[in-house]
Amino acid sequence: MEMTILQVFNGLSVSSILLLIALGLAVTFGLMNVINMAHGELIMIGAYSTYVTQGLFTAYMPKSWFDTYFIAALLVSFVVAALIGWLLEMILIRHLYGRPLDSLLATWGVGMMLQQIARFIFGAPNVAVTSPSWLNGGLAITSSIVLPYKRLFIIVLVALVLTAMYLYIYRTVQGRRMRAVMQNRNMAGCLGISTRRVDGLTFAIGSGIAGIAGCALTLLGPIGPSIGTYYIVDAFMVVVLGGVGKLIGTVAGALGIGMFNTLFETYTSASIGKVLVFALIVAFLQWKPRGLVALRTRSLD
Amino acid sequence: MLKLQGIESGYGESAVLRGVSMVVDPAKVVCLIGRNGVGKTTLMRTLTGQLKIRQGRMSLGEQEVTGWDSVKRARGGIGYVPQGREIFPQLTVKENLLLGLEPCVPRSKVFPEDVLALFPVLPQMYHRQGGDLSGGQQQQLAFARALASRPKVLLLDEPTEGIQPSIVEEIQDVIRGIKAKGETSVILVEQSIEFVRSVADYIYVMDKGTVVAEGVQDAIDMEQFEHYLTV
Numbered sequence: 001m002e003m004t005i006l007q008v009f010n011g012l013s014v015s016s017i018l019l020l021i022a023l024g025l026a027v028t029f030g031l032m033n034v035i036n037m038a039h040g041e042l043i044m045i046g047a048y049s050t051y052v053t054q055g056l057f058t059a060y061m062p063k064s065w066f067d068t069y070f071i072a073a074l075l076v077s078f079v080v081a082a083l084i085g086w087l088l089e090m091i092l093i094r095h096l097y098g099r100p101l102d103s104l105l106a107t108w109g110v111g112m113m114l115q116q117i118a119r120f121i122f123g124a125p126n127v128a129v130t131s132p133s134w135l136n137g138g139l140a141i142t143s144s145i146v147l148p149y150k151r152l153f154i155i156v157l158v159a160l161v162l163t164a165m166y167l168y169i170y171r172t173v174q175g176r177r178m179r180a181v182m183q184n185r186n187m188a189g190c191l192g193i194s195t196r197r198v199d200g201l202t203f204a205i206g207s208g209i210a211g212i213a214g215c216a217l218t219l220l221g222p223i224g225p226s227i228g229t230y231y232i233v234d235a236f237m238v239v240v241l242g243g244v245g246k247l248i249g250t251v252a253g254a255l256g257i258g259m260f261n262t263l264f265e266t267y268t269s270a271s272i273g274k275v276l277v278f279a280l281i282v283a284f285l286q287w288k289p290r291g292l293v294a295l296r297t298r299s300l301d
Numbered sequence: 302m303l304k305l306q307g308i309e310s311g312y313g314e315s316a317v318l319r320g321v322s323m324v325v326d327p328a329k330v331v332c333l334i335g336r337n338g339v340g341k342t343t344l345m346r347t348l349t350g351q352l353k354i355r356q357g358r359m360s361l362g363e364q365e366v367t368g369w370d371s372v373k374r375a376r377g378g379i380g381y382v383p384q385g386r387e388i389f390p391q392l393t394v395k396e397n398l399l400l401g402l403e404p405c406v407p408r409s410k411v412f413p414e415d416v417l418a419l420f421p422v423l424p425q426m427y428h429r430q431g432g433d434l435s436g437g438q439q440q441q442l443a444f445a446r447a448l449a450s451r452p453k454v455l456l457l458d459e460p461t462e463g464i465q466p467s468i469v470e471e472i473q474d475v476i477r478g479i480k481a482k483g484e485t486s487v488i489l490v491e492q493s494i495e496f497v498r499s500v501a502d503y504i505y506v507m508d509k510g511t512v513v514a515e516g517v518q519d520a521i522d523m524e525q526f527e528h529y530l531t532v
Contacts, residue, residue, distance in 0.1 A: 176396055177403070180389050187387040190349045191446070192375035192404035 002145055007262060013151040015258025016158040017220070019251060020213040021231045022238035023161060026250040027206030028085075030239050031182050032199065034093055035100050037108035039235060040228020041115060042207045045084055046077035046214025047223040048118060051129050053077075067132040070215075074157075077215035078208040085207020089200050097199075111228065118225035129218035150219045157216055161209060166247060168205075178202050182245075241281055243291030252292045257281070302327045302362060302486045303348075303454050309356035310347040317343040319510040320357065325454060328483040330476070332497045333490045335507035341490045342384055344507070345458045348488070349381045350374040362453065375404040380452030380485075384459050386443040390432025394423060397431045397442055401449030409450075416448045419475055437468030444475060454486045455479065461493065476500055 021043060028036045050073040057069035088110060096103040135153055138146040169175040180188040181198045189195050217223065217231075234257075242253025257277060264273035285291070303325040311317035317340045325331045333341055346352045348359070350371035359367045361377055369377065389397055398417075402409050417424060420441045426434065434442065440460060447455060457476070461469045473496055479485050480500060491497050497504065498518060506514040 176392070176400065179392060179396075180400055183389045183391055184387055186351050186371070187383065187389070188400075189371035190351065190375055190381045190383070191400050192372050192450075193400070194372050 005145060009147055011259040011262040012155060014262055015255045016155040018234055018238050018258050019254035020158050020216055022235045022250055022254055024206045024210035024213060025235045025239050026247060028203055030244045032202060035104040037104055038111035038114060039210055040232035041111040042081045042085060042210035043214040043231055044118060044225065044228040046081045046211030047218050047227055048122060049077040049080045049211065050215045050218045051127055054129055067134055070132045074212060074215050077211035081211025082204040082208030086200055086204035089203035115225045126222035126224035128222045131219050135219065154216050161212060237281060241291055243293040246293045249291055249293030304360045307357035308347060308354055308359065310352045310354055317510050318347060321512055323505060325486045325488060327486055329502040330480050330487045330489060330500050332501040332504045333488060333507060334497060339507045340510040341507055342458055345456050348456055349379060376406050378453035380447040380455040382443045382447045382457045382460055386439045388431040388439045388442055392431050393428050394431060394442060395427040398445055401446035404450040412449055416445055420445050437464045440464055440472060452485060457487060457489045459490050
């Protein structure tokens with residue numbers, strides 16, 4: 001029984017982290033079809049934004065305020081990553097729509113540049129971010145099961161981000177414009193929707209969510225300039241497995257990978273577990289190349 | 302209302318339109334006829350700004366709009382019901398309708414009742430996805446969407462093509478209604494000579510990317526038109 005609870009919680013925790021790093025990509029890759037290899041570096045930017053925010057709080061704020069830095073850092077990471085994503089879209093990606101290979105190479109190059117810039121500013125070694133004290137410790141369910149607050153916090157954070165995205169995409173005027181542009185760019189333009197502005201905004205939002213993911217990752221360990229490269233493969237796996245174009249698919253993809261990963265790791269080792277998960281994904285995509293949740297093809301005609 | 306002088310445009314390297322000139326007077330219905338592939342739809346795409354005007358000038362009312370993109374043209378008062386309707390398939394009927402308000406200057410959030418009254422089936426289907434509707438229903442939706450912003454010029458590209466006869470009647474009535482109301486100029490691309498005869502104030506015949514005949518319909522020999530329409 002205890003084993004099962006722990007398994008489920010670990011699975012959920014891994015899934016929530018996967019989902020958080022993949023959600024931004026679900027927007028830029030899933031909705032806009034841009035293969036954004038710099039997604040990992042946007043995560044890195046979010047992580048360093050948190051580091052800088054923490055530094056600023058230590059330097060300029062009263063000590064008693066330190067614990068609130070993390071809330072501010074979430075906002076700062078979102079804004080900084082969104083701004084950089086917006087610039088990236090305006091300067092580079094805008095000119096590469098409909099050319100997936102070119103945008104793949106170009107964003108990969110941008111990713112490496114961003115990594116070097118981070119090395120230049122913050123140095124090559126990893127830096128540690130001190131978690132706020134209210135996230136230390138854990139929730140004791142029984143005497144032997146303690147659920148760490150940090151992991152619980154990430155699960156809640158993912159749920160919040162997901163809800164906010166859902167409301168934005170499906171309930172606001174901007175979200176409606178965004179869906180219209182993604183479904184039929186020409187017609188959206190003929191209705192007076194500024195497709196350029198929508199593209200820029202959408203990419204900025206996807207990037208901002210990557211920034212939030214970076215902020216959350218500082219809770220789990222030290223961060224470095226190449227932190228993004230660890231996560232980019234997982235992020236693409238989640239989005240591709242989930243099926244391009246629907247948020248619910250990304251959620252399903254993250255849950256699937258997270259749960260199976262934890263399960264396999266319990267009975268084998270960490271690396272064998274990962275191999276098994278990837279093998280399963282490859283097999284699954286052979287069977288269903290469009291992923292778990294595919295858009296109905298007829299309505300795409 | 303709309304004036305074209307020697308418009309040239311096309312796709313990529315190939316030129317499709319070779320000097321189209323046209324005048325559309327306020328509140329008149331202008332019909333555009335011609336065989337398949339002579340450039341009617343290309344002209345529509347050029348007028349909406351999806352294709353760039355390479356040569357020539359276009360003006361809307363008093364304003365020169367030659368260099369405007371599709372967003373500015375839509376806000377300037379060009380409404381468009383494209384061939385194939387181009388309803389957003391994954392959006393609900395209601396969302397599709399509300400997108401019709403996007404060109405409104407200043408912004409509006411309320412869908413005009415009188416437009417909705419023309420298509421009584423639409424409110425019953427508010428929550429269905431646009432892609433699930435039949436061709437005829439989609440066409441009605443496309444009309445309502447285009448009329449919502451009260452355009453000065455309405456471009457209709459083969460609105461009765463591939464649609465069940467019962468709805469063809471309804472759509473023809475809507476076009477007659479727009480004409481009777483006298484607020485909107487219409488450019489209508491249409492294959493049915495009979496319907497063209499019944500609504501057109503003025504007719505242009507296109508062939509090989511240019512206008513080969515034009516006139517008030519009474520003054521023009523309809524047999525001459527038939528000649529251009531037969532393959």
